[in-house]
Amino acid sequence: MTATADGLVPLSSETVEFTGARGGDAPFTWGQLAFWRLTRWLDDDDPFYNMSWVLPVYGRRDLDAVLSALRALVERHEALRTTFEQTPEGPVQHVAGRGRFTVEVFDTNVKPLAAARELAAGMAARAFEYAVELPFRCAVVTVDGRPRMVAFALCHLAVDGGALDVLARDWRSLLAGAEPPGPVWQPMDQAAFEQEGAGAARGERALRHWRAQLERVPMTMFDFPPAEPEEPRFIRLGMESVAAAAATETLAARWSVSASTVLTTASAVLLSALTGHRQVVMQLIVANRHDPRVASMAGTAAQDGLFVLDLPGGTFADATRAGHRQALTAYRNAQYDAYRMMALREEVGRERGGPINLSAYFNDARTITDWPHLPAVDPPGDPAAIAALTGRTRVFHVASWAQVDATAMFSTGPATDVCQLYLMVDTAYVPRSTTQALLLGMETLLVAAVAGDVPLDGVAELCGITPVERPAATLEHPDPVGAAPVDAVPMGASPMDAAPIDAVPMGVGPVDAGPMEAGRLAGQGAAVPATPGGGR
Numbered sequence: 001m002t003a004t005a006d007g008l009v010p011l012s013s014e015t016v017e018f019t020g021a022r023g024g025d026a027p028f029t030w031g032q033l034a035f036w037r038l039t040r041w042l043d044d045d046d047p048f049y050n051m052s053w054v055l056p057v058y059g060r061r062d063l064d065a066v067l068s069a070l071r072a073l074v075e076r077h078e079a080l081r082t083t084f085e086q087t088p089e090g091p092v093q094h095v096a097g098r099g100r101f102t103v104e105v106f107d108t109n110v111k112p113l114a115a116a117r118e119l120a121a122g123m124a125a126r127a128f129e130y131a132v133e134l135p136f137r138c139a140v141v142t143v144d145g146r147p148r149m150v151a152f153a154l155c156h157l158a159v160d161g162g163a164l165d166v167l168a169r170d171w172r173s174l175l176a177g178a179e180p181p182g183p184v185w186q187p188m189d190q191a192a193f194e195q196e197g198a199g200a201a202r203g204e205r206a207l208r209h210w211r212a213q214l215e216r217v218p219m220t221m222f223d224f225p226p227a228e229p230e231e232p233r234f235i236r237l238g239m240e241s242v243a244a245a246a247a248t249e250t251l252a253a254r255w256s257v258s259a260s261t262v263l264t265t266a267s268a269v270l271l272s273a274l275t276g277h278r279q280v281v282m283q284l285i286v287a288n289r290h291d292p293r294v295a296s297m298a299g300t301a302a303q304d305g306l307f308v309l310d311l312p313g314g315t316f317a318d319a320t321r322a323g324h325r326q327a328l329t330a331y332r333n334a335q336y337d338a339y340r341m342m343a344l345r346e347e348v349g350r351e352r353g354g355p356i357n358l359s360a361y362f363n364d365a366r367t368i369t370d371w372p373h374l375p376a377v378d379p380p381g382d383p384a385a386i387a388a389l390t391g392r393t394r395v396f397h398v399a400s401w402a403q404v405d406a407t408a409m410f411s412t413g414p415a416t417d418v419c420q421l422y423l424m425v426d427t428a429y430v431p432r433s434t435t436q437a438l439l440l441g442m443e444t445l446l447v448a449a450v451a452g453d454v455p456l457d458g459v460a461e462l463c464g465i466t467p468v469e470r471p472a473a474t475l476e477h478p479d480p481v482g483a484a485p486v487d488a489v490p491m492g493a494s495p496m497d498a499a500p501i502d503a504v505p506m507g508v509g510p511v512d513a514g515p516m517e518a519g520r521l522a523g524q525g526a527a528v529p530a531t532p533g534g535g536r
Helices: 030-039 063-076 112-124 161-175 187-195 197-214 242-255 259-275 316-332 338-352 383-392 432-451 456-463 515-520
Strands: 008-019 024-027 050-056 082-087 090-095 098-108 136-143 146-155 234-241 279-286 303-310 360-363 394-401 408-412 419-426
Touching: 008 063, 008 112, 024 187, 030 090, 030 187, 030 303, 030 338, 050 112, 050 161, 063 098, 063 136, 063 146, 063 161, 090 187, 098 112, 112 136, 112 146, 187 197, 197 303, 197 338, 234 242, 234 383, 234 432, 242 259, 242 316, 242 383, 242 419, 242 432, 259 279, 259 303, 259 316, 259 360, 259 408, 259 432, 259 456, 279 316, 303 316, 316 432, 316 456, 383 432, 394 432, 419 432, 432 456
Parallel strands: 098 136, 279 360, 360 408
Antiparallel strands: 008 098, 024 090, 050 146, 082 090, 136 146, 234 394, 234 419, 279 303, 408 419
16 A cells, blocks of 8 residues: 555554443433533534543554454443433443454554554544444554554543543553453442432532632623634643642642642633732632442543632732632532533622623643653752743643633643643633733743732733733722632641642643633644642
8 A cells, every 4th residue: 555645644444342231221420411502502513522532552463453442441441331311311322241342453664653643633622422422532553563652533522531540540451361350430439429319419518619709709800801812713822831839839849739730720810910809709610530330441431610808918828828728628519410500600709699600711731740850959949940941931822712711721731851831721801912921921820929928919910911901890899808718628637639630641642721721722633631739
């Protein structure tokens, strides 16, 4: 055959038959429902919620061994055998007890990882037919006939980043011919748990918490007139900063919180400085994998958590300690029926006289909770040495979109040698110049906090942020400050922030956005996986 332009030669198309331990129908889990709700505003052919992913073929395995491992992976995990359908009784997941899938095989004369990533992106660029198509596509990349990589496109209704971690661990064992312990918890089990008893009670508590918070938070962080936007309207800028990573690790250790808390709070403080709101409300992307059963489940569990931070005064250190408590509260109340949450938000909006716009987000998409490959700072934590690292910082444009379901979304990337910080904005409310100022302001704030206390009232000037002019009508009714947070964690609670969501799994090849974030970035056919835990 003639090699394709990308260095791939199609070799064969293999059919793999599978037989699972069980099949059946069940309601959606809350995690599935959260994504299903978001898919409803997409066209049927929109690949918006697809994830591309690649895994290495460990050792010298032939094609039969690779196909056998793929069969075993599909048979073990019901999420990979599930289709999704809207019925008159509500959304239903159908788990196939038996069936078949196709594996395309390609040989390459380029690096197999690059070839696999290209294949995965191509497969993810086509929408899944949720009701009839298994929620994955795969291809094997060989070099001189020897399998080297497997490329996947995955439907986000079936798996999130935490699920990819589970699949990656099983993949290594199955490829070696081992038989890891069977899964004890599948999405159908989770759906049943959520319908009654302790699971249903958890959802009710979360809804009560959200209602109490929604009744007091700003109805929008962006209560000022829009300007003329860019075309396309939504942009994403990125920053890579060694200084921000070193400063964050130093502050986290000093204040006995996680790096995720430091970054989340810094984002909230910068939004406060920009908008003038002394109470900041953001949504955090939460993995919801604290329960050991869910932690080992291949399925979708991620949902939004509500992060509310009162900033009446004090320093960035004070704000971060409060942010730690509020992040834990957000994680604890991020499991609920997404449709009931929609109804709740509409109800509270009617009571308050208008829609509640929760369009500010933070998504910690790091693989692990620190940066183990940072260059050494000598002496460790030295303010001058950390400040000197700012000379390595770069800011860059990532992408643009016509439509995104967010006004401002801070997120991190999975690099272990530099802090990758991204900010996606609606340029009608946050212009490109302000977006860049917010990214660099994050670094400035973190580095300055290493050297000494940073008063919150001085953040805008310190970081070069020009506060927006909010209409007089909104200033007549300032945010409530000083109120005790609803369902807050006591001051003596242990500093155990949950692990970041949407981190890269044990497989290879992270691709930009996290699960919930990827869905909000129209036209982006790739996502980054999640780790167990929340906030991240």
